[in-house]
Amino acid sequence: MSEVVFKIGDIPVGGRLILAPMDGISDPPFRAITRQLGSALSISEFINCLEYVHHKDKHVQRYTFEPYERPVGIQLLDNDPERMAETARRLHEIVNPDFFDVNLGCCVRSVTSRGAGAGLMHTPERIEAIYTALHQAIPQPLTGKMRLGWDDEHLNYLEIGRLLQDCGASMVALHARTTKMAYNGKARWQAIGELKAALTIPVIGNGDVHTPGDAQRMLNETGCDAIMIGRGALANPWIFSGRERTDVPLDEVFDLIMRQLNAMLDSYPSGALQAFRKYIKAYLLPYGIPRQEMTALLTCSDLKEFIAQILSIFTVLSMESPAKKD
Secondary structure (H helix, E strand, O other), rough: OOOOOOOEOOEOOOOEEEOOOOOOOOOOOOOOHHHOOOOEEEEEOOEHHHHHOOOOOHHHHHHHHOOHHHHHHEEEOOOOHHHHHHHHHHHHHHHOOOOOEEOOOOOOOOHHOOHHHHHHHHHHHHHHHHHHHHHHOOOOOEEEEEEEEEOOOOHHHHHHHHHHHHHOOEEEEEEEOOOOOOOOOOOOHHHHHHHHHHHOEEEEEEEEOOHHHHHHHHHHHHHHOOEEOOOOOHHHHHHHHHHOOHHHHHHHHHHHHHHHHHHHHHOOOOOHHHHHHHHHHHHHHHHHHOOHHHHHHHHHOOOHHHHHHHHHHHHHHHHHHHHHHH
């Protein structure tokens, strides 16, 4: 393990770059890849506790992880303290993660409308009840990932951050946008620095980090303990190794694409090819693939043909690359 940078409770973390938990993105194959490339820990896609208590088997694919991914956290999404506690208790017995993370940042309307995700930031008393119930149910440390607040008139990240610390959270991550901003506009890094100055537990910054240079600037400007990288990792998981995407050679990109595709075929009970489309689109984005060619690839439903098209694309790119260097 690398030199300890910070701790989640008593759990040492040996790095400053972390893959952010993202629904439909941070699945087991992608988490494993980013962990191998240098992400300091793994956090699952959220487990919707409202669904989990009735359909446990549907969520196995979300919380599966490899031993080398530890420390591993499982993220919980809900607004009901007892249901979240029961879900955590079951997952503790099944997979024994290193910590549990509470989702206070999901901005999807179907989530916030029932008071879950970012909707929890409206109800500090419910947040307190959730952390109390979780502490009583499981022995692992608890963390939380939140936003600035609902909108510019309700910026309560400092209040909620202090509350999480008072409730025994061992780490807090801040996506420096409001719920209303969703993923639009510029992330407000100053708020990350303000939260770091206000708390004694580790603070993780999140928002608008797409390159190693961005990551270093966030660290310098905010003093945060580490950085969660979300959408910026989709096209460049090598960012966790401190590499610009332009520095990654074609053959390495191709090898990772095939490795991830094979891992998804192994781990997904069905729909692996469809789920992989968002990744292949991101990996190929820097190359300016003609729209017709990209559309043919993204609508292909036959595995052999899909692989053949990828091979064809990379064959052409490898032939063109010497000319691009001149």
